[in-house]
Amino acid sequence: MALGFTGARQQTELCNESLMLEKLPICGKFFEEMMKKVDSKKWCNLTEFIMYYDNFTQCTEREANNASCFWPNPLAEGFITGIHKQFFSNCTSEKVHWEDPPDEILITLILIPVMLTCAMITLVVWCSKRSDILV
Known part of the structure; x- marks a missing residue:
């Protein structure tokens, strides 16, 4: 070398x-x-x-x-x-078969963030109106 x-x-x-x-x-x-x-x-x-x-x-x-x-x-x-x-040769990985969750669970998973977002917006608006009254 x-x-x-x-x-x-x-x-x-x-x-x-x-x-x-x-x-x-x-x-x-x-x-x-x-x-x-x-x-x-x-x-x-x-x-x-x-x-x-x-x-x-x-x-x-x-x-x-x-x-x-x-x-x-x-x-x-x-x-x-x-x-x-x-x-x-027999160790091929099995493809994962993805499935949607049942409708009840899917609706719940969608509605929880939507409801939390609405609640936070309501809280912010309510607090901002309240601070206007206090001043």
Whole structure:
């Protein structure tokens, strides 16, 4: 590694993509072994396997750097995406179906601010007329 004019580190070696692609499956195998410890019904709950996933991402980053490659890079991202498809393809988020509340509740929610606004206007007008009488 050499220092550039701005002091930033520049990569002087070329990325050895074949070495990186050879080493990344080791990270995937380790992650797969760790995920066997987690009940497959809990694979969509990140808190159940966050440490394993953190180790997996650190491993992919380390192997990319060992091959003089930046991380993330398109090849590493492709590998990580494959792991995601293998373990998390059934974890699609369900779309929330929003519904209006029942009419009684909706009318109440609309009328309360309207009534409070009317009451405040009335109070302000009444107080301002009263101050005119007192002066």
